[in-house]
Amino acid sequence: GAGVSQSPSNKVTEKGKDVELRCDPISGHTALYWYRQSLGQGLEFLIYFQGNSAPDKSGLPSDRFSAERTGGSVSTLTIQRTQQEDSAVYLCASSLTLGERNEQYFGPGTRLTVT
Amino acid sequence: AQSVAQPEDQVNVAEGNPLTVKCTYSVSGNPYLFWYVQYPNRGLQFLLKYITGDNLVKGSYGFEAEFNKSQTSFHLKKPSALVSDSALYFCAVRATYGNNRLAFGKGNQVVVIP
Incomplete structure (x- = not known):
């Protein structure tokens, strides 16, 4: 079946502009996660959504x-007034539920470059 | 909070030799442990996980990992490395209770030399 998809694959924006990154999770997966991957920094957790529960934005x-998830499916990560330090690869993942046993399936990422 | 340490930035191994990628973790209570692999310009792919039961876990592409509770380790192993195994490998841990975050290590770059 289809995996997690993200768009755009690459985004170049000027400092100070707003950007929106989109994630389409695997159909039927109720949990959705956003991570940021910076060079040499590993994966940094950003936010997760589980069904209709309040997201963990910590x-x-x-x-x-900020991030939204509409209809329990598609999610959008929005970065306002972008800064150069926001440049990174933004990864989205989904899992069947939020249960600890469930592995996460990752999308290919959006590479954001802020000039 | 849970955390993972992957002490080596890069692991070089000759093709056909055994490959080991080290991971140690810190978590309250029992851990759920995962390994992911990232090929160039691709997202992370799930390799294997330890939840409970047998300490030796077998996963995709001939990889396996051994959970060692006393050493808080979950090293990834492959008996005979292939050039195609060259990639970035991430270890991750999650607590069995408490917050639902999956904490990732910084990753290890594996280079398999032909």
Whole structure:
């Protein structure tokens, strides 16, 4: 079946502009996660959604970052007033539920470059 | 909070030789442990996981990992490395209770030399 998809695959934006990154999880997966991968920094947790529960936003680095998940499916990560330090690969993942046993399936990522 | 250490930035191994990628973890209570692999310009792919039961876990592409509770380790192994195994490998841990975050290590670059 189809995996997790993300768009765009690459995004170049000017400092100060807003960007929106999209994630389509695997159909039927109720949990959705966003991570940021910076060179040499590993994966940094940003936010997760589980069904209709309130999302865990504790990993968002600043109030310029926000995310929504509409209809329990597609998610959008928004970065306002982008800064050069926001440049990274943004990865989305989904899992069947939020249960600890369930592995996460990752999308190919969106590479964001802020100039 | 849970955390993972992958002490080596890069692991070089000759093709056909055994491959080991080290991982140690810290978590309250019992851990759920995962290994993921990332090929160039691709997302992370799930390799294997330890939940409970046998300490030796077998996964995709001939990889296996051994859970060692006393050493808080979950090293990834492959008996005979292939050039195609060259990639970035991430270890991750999750607590059995408490917050639902999956904590990742910084990753190990594996280079298999022909």
